[in-house]
Amino acid sequence: MFTVGILGRPNVGKSTLFNRFAGKRIAITDDMPGVTRDRLEHICEWGLKKFKLYDTAGFDLKDDIIKKEMQQQFYSAVDEVDLCLLMADAKEGLHPLDEIVADMLRKKGKKTILVLNKVDNPDLEMAVTDFYKLGFDKIFCISATHGRNIDELLDEITSLIPDVEEGIVDNDRIRLAIVGKPNVGKSSLLNAWLKEERVIVTEVPGTTRDSVNVNFEFNDVKYTLIDTAGIRKKSVMFKDKIEKYGYFRGMDTIVESDICIAVIDATQGILDRDIKVIAEANRANRPVVLVFNKWDLVENPGEYSRQLRRDVQDKLKFLYNPQIVFVSAQTGKNVYRIFKSVEIVYEEYSKRVQTSKLNEVLQLAQQLHQPPVVKNKRLKFFYMTQVGIRPPEFVVFVNYPEAVHFSYERFILNLIRQKFGFDGVPLQIHFRQKGDRGE
Known part of the structure; x- marks a missing residue:
């Protein structure tokens, strides 16, 4: 081009x-x-x-x-x-x-x-x-x-552009946002993939201020890689007008991405700032691949990897069976294995389930856990359908949508996951009055 x-x-x-x-x-x-x-x-x-x-x-x-x-x-x-x-x-x-x-x-x-x-x-x-x-x-x-x-x-x-010019169609690219707190190796990871110093890498935290977009292809799959500014505490970032812009641009990038690559410093483990960055992606309904970087500096990697997996289950409970990769951007170890995890997550992210199968789950939910009585009438679920992918989105038609408790919502979502997977992918579910199709 x-x-x-x-x-x-x-x-x-x-x-x-x-x-x-x-x-x-x-x-x-x-x-x-x-x-x-x-x-x-x-x-x-x-x-x-x-x-x-x-x-x-x-x-x-x-x-x-x-x-x-x-x-x-x-x-x-x-x-x-x-x-x-x-x-x-x-x-x-x-x-x-x-x-x-x-x-x-x-x-x-x-x-x-x-x-x-x-x-x-x-x-x-x-x-x-x-x-x-x-x-x-x-x-x-x-x-x-x-x-x-x-x-x-x-x-x-x-x-000045030649008439015969092949354009790039961005719609067929998977957009990967590389997110994390400062100085965990986001830009180093991007450069390791590209095998060039495309993004400035120094030991000064906060070197990257803009979201940097790069088109990239690996194993015949097209990607747009987006390196974002490291996200620190708002109280710190908002003191600097430029960092404040960078923060909001990073949040926009998460929303515009398909999948977030959350880079964590393996030598430090999962800290509060890591959790908050990952939670932002989850709130935006974007899947997260967890990448523990600087693995070349870790002692006893076998035992430590098991400890980190336990920490993921304990500290990142809001993620459902996330993909986890241990890498070293410095040495190049496992950096391309990330794309295998991305492919797995993207397939789950794009999954669509037949309405008939979803309604079998809805009936099972009511059999296992009878809905409560509301206004002297029992809450009744009529049917469920999937209305979107990337992220997967479901609608359940019910007689009293406002009366559905979040615990029953979570119960239905857990049954969907048990039957159909959606590993590593946030799910959205909405409850509507029968006859209301959101028009």
Whole structure:
């Protein structure tokens, strides 16, 4: 697929333009330089053509470890993309870093469009003459915030895409959200799968701030891998505006995913923060595959694995027979075994049960545990049907829906699991008045 990279120095509006093209807020945006650290990607469609868009970390020359990693991300993006959008701040004027990046792209022979941002009115277009010295044929004056001239820029981009272009259909991809508290190895796991330093990995907790989407294929199955920011206590994260954005973006990512890969530091065991992160996924009705990372640092792995399984049963009772994998992202041990667990869970997640078989379960439930009397009339269940998959969703028609106690609801769900499995998958059940089909 044709790839387009948004490049430039920090704080010129790259992430704002990325979000504008995507049509939704994916990248975190803020006036603070250096907010974007990892390379983000999104499939964009304009007219009848599609292209893959990259948002990159701003090019900087500072020496700290994060900045160096961000520079490496920048260089990798330049090598991979078919078209570069060199973005600059028209209000600030030509900056030495703009000239450095422009020179770099010219030496690499990259097809480049110069995009001057923050041109909020036609009068400002007269003040951009200094940028012509960069020597690019195509210059677009836009406002990413207000959408000015964005359509014209998209027209130009798609005009450069060959007519015969195979697009990626995201609907056939399994979306995996990699979740967990900070510094458990989420980004290291993603890089181990991709066998490249695609996501910045350092020992500084909270390095990943955005949700990073990467398309990936393994054993002929297509995935979208989403690395999320580590989730800490709200009282801590909400003190930092950027971390607060990252928290809510992570929650959105869980909802948008098919399956969550919950990464836990095996050397620490299951802590309260792990439980809360996993509970968020469960509340969103998303299956969870439990991945205990850093297994290369564990002593007596046989006995310890049995202890961790007992801890799962004790501390994560709300999960039903979850898939558990012990891995080392550092050494690569068992990292691809995760996908076998994902396949198992996805099959359960997509399972559909015939109505006749569900009604056999409903009749059995009433035989084993007679429903209570409500308003001098016994609670009567008429029939049950499955109305959805991913997540599996059931509707039971009853004479008094509001009178069904949660314990009887749980009793029916447990019978469904005993008969049909749904291991590792949250189930939803709704009770409706007979004749009410939710219309």
